[in-house]
């Protein structure tokens with residue numbers, strides 16, 4: 001067990017070490033705001049972004065540890081993003097300038 005894990009980690013790289021005990025966190029968008037201003041997670045964890053609003057949102061980030069763009073997301077939709085590198089990820093919405101949150105990814 002121990003040996004096969006070490007082997008897999010060596011072959012697949014650092015991101016697989018994180019995902020071996022990865023957690024998933026929920027962040028929703030409601031009333032044109034993110035449900036939390038800041039979220040601290042570990043490398044390898046994922047965040048499921050849910051549009052709990054009556055309007056579309058377009059969640060994205062241009063931050064170095066994890067740049068992503070979920071595109072225009074309709075009410076009720078969810079999308080999961082894996083954060084495999086440590087660092088601070090500033091998350092925004094392309095449609096609403098006031099929407100902003102921070103995801104701190106620890107090693």
Ligand SMILES: [Cu+2]
Nearest residue numbers: 057093095096
């Ligand atoms: Cu929005």
